[in-house]
Amino acid sequence: MRSRSFPIDGGSIEFFYRGCDCEIILKDSKSSETLTVERGSSSSYMRVLWNLKSLSSKSVFVEVVDRGSDLDLKSFVVIPENTYEGELLFLEYSSQGIFVFGESELGELYESDSLRPRYHFTPVSGWLNDPNGLAHWQGYYHMFYQYNPFKPVWGTMHWGHAISKDLVHWKHMPIFLHRDDVECDEDESGAFSGSAYPDGNRLAVMYTKHWDPRFHRDKIAQSQYVVVTHDGINHEPVGSHAVIEPGEESLPNDFRDPKIFKEEDGLWGAVVGGSLDNKGRVILYRSKDLKNWSFSSVLYTCDENWARMVECPELLKLDGKHVLLISLVHYVEEIATYHAFHMVGRITDDTFEPDIVEKSDFGDDFYAAQTFIDDSGRRILIAWTKAYSDHDRTINRKWAGIQTIPRQLSLNEKGRLRMEPVPEIAALRTAVTPDIELRETTLGDAQLTAKLPSDSFEMEMSCSIDHPEDAIEIIIGSEDKKGEYISIGLNSERRLFIEVSVKEASDCSYHETLPLSDDVRSIDLRIFFDRSIVEVFADDYTISGTRKFRFGNMKRHLAVLGHPGVFIESLSVWEMSSIWKKGRQQSDWHQRV
Structure with a gap:
């Protein structure tokens, strides 16, 4: 052949x-x-x-x-x-x-897959999860990520790599970190999550090397390693062994996901997720030279009723405050649940003291967030949207894993974290003028309906409400809710929600945030809908909800319902274009599909 x-x-x-x-x-x-x-x-x-x-x-x-x-x-x-x-x-x-x-055919190839997003990053094939090593370095945005090149399910981890000039259009690069040689593919040893930090003409990368304890009982299960790269492709190790190994501060099987940074005095710092006594913890280490690291403190410890393990921790400064990002693993009757939180506070004697603790996303499909600072000084976040409980659909399609659109971070006047989609994303609108536009309309008994231009679109809506119990609902898909649909809105209990209804029962869910205060009488929603994922932003970007779904045959229909006291000030919908090139020159894409 x-x-x-x-x-x-x-x-x-x-x-x-x-x-x-x-x-x-x-x-x-x-x-x-x-x-x-x-x-x-x-x-x-x-x-x-x-x-x-x-x-x-x-x-x-x-x-x-x-x-x-x-x-x-x-x-x-x-x-x-x-x-x-x-x-x-x-x-x-x-x-x-x-x-x-080739890469120039990916847009055409992806278009043939009804579950493949057009403007969210996905791998060509294989499995993707946590974003790793995010950096703006040597004129490119770099996104490394957890990657299994063998199957579209979690397994032996490598580091995939992609680059971008504008945070929107991405180009695939060769695998950056590979697993060590193993004797069988059931061995899940590999290069787990980590981070990167630009240091002049080199990029310092710290990651967790994981040895599957079922096959390597003579090795420490999880330790931290450092490599440096001068081109983003080749790399050389710092030292001949692990630079940080677990001590008394963490169990060796739960010691991972380092986030490296530089302090104001020039010292290197890193926070690592850990666990001890059934309590997740964030552990702080320091170094002068990237090679020799020392334990500084347990920066933060979770209550055992909250989380047994901290993954993907990150300590950052934002608008004069310290912010701690954590992804938590909690067990209910030995079934793991995963949620992302952020805390705004201060550091006293190398201990983080939170003033504000919030769930980062109310949609439950947002996890393993990581940030970086670009050349303009923006703090930008990308997260992974968690996997389905089963993988039958994406296994057949040979890929799995979607990253969120990049979000720019700031704190509002009350010290709450804002996550606003980067303005570059607006370049994907297919036209300056919205495909659907509505102004100054009062909702009554009749619903507003319209045909959507695409199953990949952006929507902005501003409305005011007369009474605290007034509700509003946006339905995408089956307007009578007898078929498949996504429902987004504010209910009479003043809770924002995303409701998903598809043929597979496992994809039906309903997620809520804490209620908005009664004095909030205006609602601004920004929705990014992209075939099999939706991201919702509200309350001046202090609330976000991310949800994945798998429609069988979604109707391109939009309906807006609400109490008579709801007044729509503006509603705009733009069709969004693909971030991937389209072409067929000497391509086998049509045979592959």
Whole structure:
């Protein structure tokens, strides 16, 4: 079996394979001469990297010989010499053939998948979760992320990587951190979450190396490592072993997700999530040189009724206040639940003392948030939208995982955290003039209805209410609620909500925030709807709700209902364009789908 021909300009090819008797061969298109070959037998995924620097300006193809009829070929990527400016090519192998498609075809490929968002970041294939190593460095926004290249389910973790010039349009990059060699794919050892910090011409990266205790009882389960990179592609370790190992301050199996930073005196700092005595905790460490770290304090400890483990902690300063971001793992009858919180407060003697504690998102699909400071001084956050309880839909589609749109952070006059979508996202509106626009309308017994321009759109609505018990509801989909729909609004108890109703019962949910105070008589909503995800912002961006869903066949219909005391000052809807390029030149995308 062979692929179509494609050009190479030097660079490299990376892929993973397993199989009992196989050959993966790169051949010259003109002469069919073998240029390089991988022959082998492996029961676990083996990483292969072909250096193609001597093969510039050639047309080649890939041939596969699978004598054992069990070859599994994953994450096959052709990497150009100029990785930042050139286009990656992706090869997918199956019993139907070897399909080749480039980054310029991703928009067309994604369009064919009704669950694939158009303007939220997703992986080409495989599993994505926590954003890692967010940074604005050397003119690019960098988003690393937890990545399983083998299957669209959580498993052995690597670090995926993408870059952007504008925080909106992303370009895929080669895998940055790989797992260590393991003997079987049931071994879930890998490169867990971490962070990055720009330090001149280098990027310092700290991450958790995880050794699966089922297979590596002689190793510490979780320790922190540091690497530095000068190009975002290659990296070198700082020291030959872990720079931070768990001491008496945490259990070794729950010691992960370091967030690295620099203090005003030039010292390096890092907070790490931990657990002890069934209480989640945030642990602070310091270093002068990135290599030698010392324990400073337990910065914060959760009540055991709140969380048994802290993941993805981050300590930051915002508008003169300290802010602590935490993602919490709590167990109810040994069933894990996951929620993200933020706290605004102060630090006294290396102990964080909160004044405000709030759930970061009322939709329950927001987790593992991380921030960075860009070159203009903005503090920007991206989070992962948690996985479904089952993966049948996305397994069939070969991908899983969605990141939120970037949000700019600030504190309001009361010290509450604001998360406002970055203004760059407005560039995705397909027109300056809204597709739907409504002004100064009083809601009564009849509902307002309109046909939506797309299943990817942005909506802004401002309204006032006469009485505290007045309610308003926005329905997307089936306006009579007899089919699939998303419902967003403010109920008579003054609680914002997102209600999801689809065919699968597991996707039906109802989420609420704490009630708004009675003196709030105006509501501003901003909604980003993108095929299988919705992000809702309200109360001057101090409230947000994120929810994923899986419509079978959603109607493109909008309905607005409310009590007679609700007055709509303005309502605008814009169709949103894809962040991925569209094209079909020499692409196998249509065969792949």
